[in-house]
Amino acid sequence: MPLLVIATANRKKGVELARLFAPARVALKTLADFPNAAVVDETGDTFAANAALKAVTQAKQLGHWVVADDSGLMVDALDGAPGVLSARYSGPDATDEANNRKLLSALAGVAPEQRTARFVCHICLADPTGTIRAESEASCRGRILPAGHGAGGFGYDPLFEIAEYHRSFGELSALVKSFLSHRARAAARLVPGLIELADRGEFR
Numbered sequence: 001m002p003l004l005v006i007a008t009a010n011r012k013k014g015v016e017l018a019r020l021f022a023p024a025r026v027a028l029k030t031l032a033d034f035p036n037a038a039v040v041d042e043t044g045d046t047f048a049a050n051a052a053l054k055a056v057t058q059a060k061q062l063g064h065w066v067v068a069d070d071s072g073l074m075v076d077a078l079d080g081a082p083g084v085l086s087a088r089y090s091g092p093d094a095t096d097e098a099n100n101r102k103l104l105s106a107l108a109g110v111a112p113e114q115r116t117a118r119f120v121c122h123i124c125l126a127d128p129t130g131t132i133r134a135e136s137e138a139s140c141r142g143r144i145l146p147a148g149h150g151a152g153g154f155g156y157d158p159l160f161e162i163a164e165y166h167r168s169f170g171e172l173s174a175l176v177k178s179f180l181s182h183r184a185r186a187a188a189r190l191v192p193g194l195i196e197l198a199d200r201g202e203f204r
Contacts, residue, residue, distance in 0.1 A: 001025070001026060001027045002026045002027065002065065002198055002203050002204050003026065003027045003028075003029065003064055003065065004021065004024070004026040004027065004028055004029075004064075004065050004066070004067055004194075005028075005029050005030070005031070005033075005034070005058065005059075005062055005064045005065065005066045005067070006018060006021070006028060006029070006030045006031075006066075006067055006068075007030075007031060007040075007054045007055060007058045007066050007067065007068035007069075008030055008031060008068075008069075009030065009031045009032050009037075010154070011030075011032070012153070012154040013154065014030040014032070016174070016177075016178075016183060017067075017069065017183065017187070018030075019174070019178060020178060020183060020184055020187035020188075020191075021067065021187060021191065021194075023191050023195075024191050024194045024195055024198070025195070025198070026194070026198070026203075031058070034062055036061065036062070037058060037061065037062065038057050038058055038061040040053060040054050040057045040058070042054070042070065042084070044070070044084065045084060046084065046122075047070040047071065047072060047084060047120055047121070047122035047137070048070070048122045048124075048135070048137065049070075050070035050084060050122075051068050051069055051070040051122045051123060051124040051135070052068075052124045052126075052132055052135070054066075054068035054070065054124075055067065055068035055124040055125065055126035055132065056124075056126050056130040056131075056132065057130075058126075059126035059127060059128055059129070059130045060128075060129070060130040062128075063128045064128055065125065065126070065127055065128060065203060066125070066126050067123060067124070067125045067126075067190070067194075068123070068124055068126070069121055069122065069123045069124075069183060069186065070084070070121075070122050071086070071119065071120060071121040071122075071182060071183060072084055072085070072086030072087070072119070072120055073086050073103075073117055073118075073119055073120075073155075073156050073160070074117060074118050074119075074120060075103070075106075075107070075115070075116075075117040075144060076114070076116045076117060077107060077110050077114050077115060077116075078106055078107070081106075082099070082103070086099070086155070086156070087099075087155070089102055089103065090102045096154060096155055096156075099155070099156065100148060100156060100158070100159055103144065103156065103159065104144075104146070104147070104159070107144055112143070112146075115143045115144040115145075116141070116142075116143050117141070117142060117143060117144050117160065118139045118140060118141045118142070118182075119139060119140045119142070119156075119160065119181065119182040120137065120138075120139045120182055121137065121138055121139070121181075121182040121183045121185070121186040122135065122136070122137040122186065123135060123136050123137070123183075123186045123187060123190050125190060125193070125194065127202075127203075133193075133197065133202075134190055134193040134194065134197070135190070136186045136187075136189035136190040137186055138182050138183075138185030138186040138188075138189060139182050139185075140162065140180060140181055140182040140185065141163065142160050142161050142162045142163055143160075143161050143163070144156075144159050144160065144161075145158075145159050145160075145161050145168060147159075148168070148170060149161075149167070149168040149170055149171050150167070150168050150169075150170025150171030150172075151170060152169070152170045152171065152172065152173070152174070152177075153169045153170050153172075153177065156169075157169035157170040158170030158171075162180055164180065165180075169181065
């Protein structure tokens, strides 16, 4: 079975992405399985640039097919912030809790109807030479709640209310999120290309 490395050391993100790529019928590992994984500075100014940087760097370093995503939250009232800085919004030693506190502080006094936002995910697939072989991008719209709801997910999930369900990502089950989230939508667009590469014998 072909091996696909998910370029994340974040356990929760790794579990989520592994579930989303399961239909591709590949063996999945994360960077936690590779002590020699590269340390990649996310210096790109777009989600696409950072996803490509991670996929290409890790593929060359590990000699395996690698899929990498870069995702973030774009809040309309904050001119698209935190954007590509979502994971580091509260500083270099940011935590989910600190990022959420900073976001709520930045939106203090903003009316509910003006707290619209979208999660964006860009995914890149690189072969062992570091060549990008497929990529996709998708988004999911919602709004930022005045306080966190639910303990599921990670990052800004407890604050992001998905319009279709009137629940935060922190309250929704993993099954529901696997259909609605930005990562789910981006992965669904990439999986057919991955299967095609495997069927042609290029991904092995």
